[in-house]
Amino acid sequence: xxxxxxxxxxxxxxxxxxxxYGASDGFPSQHGIMKDAQAALDxxxxxxxxxxxxxxxxGRSLGGAxxxxxxxxxxxxxxxxxxxxxxxxxxxxxxxxLPFLKWFIGYTGSKGPRMLxxxxxxxxxxxxxxxxxxxxxLFLSGLQDEMVPPxxxxxxxxxxxxxxxxxxxxxxxxGMHMDTWLSGGDRYWRIIQLFxxxxxxxxxxxxxxxxxxxxxxDNALRSFY
Numbered sequence: 030x031x032x033x034x035x036x037x038x039x040x041x042x043x044x045x046x047x048x049x050y051g052a053s054d055g056f057p058s059q060h061g062i063m064k065d066a067q068a069a070l071d072x073x074x075x076x077x078x079x080x081x082x083x084x085x086x087x088g089r090s091l092g093g094a095x096x097x098x099x100x101x102x103x104x105x106x107x108x109x110x111x112x113x114x115x116x117x118x119x120x121x122x123x124x125x126x127l128p129f130l131k132w133f134i135g136y137t138g139s140k141g142p143r144m145l146x147x148x149x150x151x152x153x154x155x156x157x158x159x160x161x162x163x164x165x166x167l168f169l170s171g172l173q174d175e176m177v178p179p180x181x182x183x184x185x186x187x188x189x190x191x192x193x194x195x196x197x198x199x200x201x202x203x204g205m206h207m208d209t210w211l212s213g214g215d216r217y218w219r220i221i222q223l224f225x226x227x228x229x230x231x232x233x234x235x236x237x238x239x240x241x242x243x244x245x246x247d248n249a250l251r252s253f254y
Contacts, residue, residue, distance in 0.1 A: 059151035066099050074106055082108065083229050089113040090177065090206065094153040101161045108229045110162060111221065113169040114206050117156040117181045120149055125178060137184060160188045165195035165228035167221065171204025171212070197224060 074081050084107055088096030093115025100110040116122050117137045124131035132141035134149065137156050146152075159166070166189055170182035179200070186198040199220050203212040210217050 057151070059153060062095055062151075063098055066095050067102070070099060070103060070106060081106075085109045085111065085225065085229055087111045087113075088115065090115060091153070094155045094158075097155050097158045097162060100164055100166075101158055104163055107164055109165045109167070109225070111167045111169065111224070112182070112185065113209060114171055114174050114177050114204075115155060115182065115185060116153070116177045117184050119151060119153045120146055121181065122177065123149065156184060156188055159185050160192055162189060163193065165224070166193065166197070167224045168196065168198040169204075169209060169213075169217070169220070170198065170200045171206065171209035172200050172202050173204055173212075174206045174209075176206040195228060 070084070073079065073084060086096040086100055086107055086109070088094070088111070090113075093112040096110055096112065097115075100107045120134055120136035120143075123134040127134075130145065133143065133145040135141055135143055135146075136152070136154060168182055168186045168189075170179050172179050182200075183198075186196060190196045190198075201209050201213045201217065205212070213220075
C-alpha cells in the first residue's frame with residue numbers, strides 16, 4: 030500500500046476519517062458518508078484562507094461516487110469534478126465481485142430479476158447521479174483496473190456527456206485500480222493540470238494570462254484521448 034502514499038501527500042496535508050470508517054465509531058452508510066462530505070465542504074466554504082470559488086472535488090473508486098453526489102447537490106460551491114476508476118453502482122459491483130449473484134443483484138443493464146437488491150443498503154447509483162452534474166467533469170480510467178471494470182467509467186462518461194458538454198474522458202492503458210496515477214506518469218498530472226487550467230480559472234490578477242493560455246487547452250486535452 031506504500032504506493033498510495035505519494036498522491037495522498039500531494040493532494041492534502043491532513044486527513045480525517047469518515048465517521049464509521051477506520052477508528053471512527055458506528056457503521057458505514059451512504060447517508061452517513063454524505064453527511065460527512067457535506068460537512069467538510071461547508072467547512073471549506075467558511076474558510077477565509079482559500080479561494081472558495083475554485084473548489085474541485087477529486088474522487089477515486091467510492092470517493093468518485095461521493096464526489097458525484099456532492100457536486101450535484103452543490104452547484105454553487107463546487108467548480109469541477111474529477112473521477113478516477115469509479116463504479117456505476119454498488120449493485121453492479123456486487124455481481125462483478127460475486128458473479129454467482131448476477132441474476133439476483135444488479136442495476137445497469139441487469140437482465141435478472143434483481144430480487145436481492147433490497148439487501149444492498151448503500152447502493153451508490155452513480156450512473157443516475159452523474160447525468161445531473163452540471164460542472165465540468167474529468168474521467169480518468171485505468172484500462173487494467175482489476176476491481177472496477179473499465180466499462181463502468183465508459184458508461185458514466187456516456188451518461189454525463191448526454192447533458193454536459195464539459196466532460197473529458199482519458200484512459201491509461203496500463204493503469205490499475207489504485208496505481209493509475211503512477212502508471213500514467215507525467216501524462217496523468219499534465220492532464221489534470223490542463224483540465225484545471227481550462228475549467229477552473231485563476232485569480233483576477235492572472236485572468237489575461239489564463240485566457241491566452243486556455244486558447245489551446247481544449248485541443249491539448251483532446252490529444253490525450
